[in-house]
Amino acid sequence: MREDAAARTGCRHQSAIHSIGAHYDRHVVPVVERVAADFEIDSPAVPMSVPEFGDPVPLEVFLDRYPSTEALLATTKNRQNTSTRGGIRKADATLRYAAILRDHEIHTIQDARALFADHAIWRAARTGR
Template identity: 55%
Template structure:
């Protein structure tokens, strides 16, 4: 299924064990911030552009602590979708930027964020707690996911959509972007995002066994992403 032979698979396991994947340390405290992160992270430098932008957005709307450690319980969402829902695209561009979802025929990323907000709200999802609850309701999740799929600029193979669900809290989904694919290529494995998802899913139990502790797909993905951007 994962398209590599046993020897190569074992070599990948050893290389990932050496990277020592770690649990996620922090999370955004609001669904609005998760959406902004997911939309702007496609085609933009994460540390230099995306994180400062999301923090500016949080500050603009009075969110003093936009992230918390994963060890802390989530409190009430401090920036529910309703607070952004009535903004125009230009009003949301003000604290963010004018980037498009694509260099050819894309919409403003601010527009894409607002479309996400309206899609979630149309299904009765108003904050981060509501979004997390979708994971326990397959029918509602599928309906929301189908509407999010219609929003332009999600990247090939639903990268943006899966990344958003990951930010919300689904650790078996990953963001197999160019950094992760680069890491695989440098280890003589050429895969597309779909192949990367299958391969990482197959690697989870083997890497967990190698580290003698449970490892999630997110933890492997993030370790490969960090290693890939340093190559």
């Protein structure tokens, strides 16, 4: 999955956050696959070279499915924190990041791809401003 980069919007930010301080294949891949399975997605990874496609998990759908950290934890089965000192649950960080993206009009993978091409918007989304 790492080579293909999880490109579904809901799965992509999940992958980015859950890879903080974690062994990718042992921790990140299973988390992303559990979320994908919850949405009945067979393969959560799509190469960036694939042209536009319908996003099966736009952020609103992801956030509706997981309205709380506890709801996401129930699916991911991963209680890791972003840091060993004062970190928050990675599930909580995932939901916060999804909300920041949504607040900056990033709703689908196509929006995310456009975001990466626009440095000003990307900087705003990255910093939460």
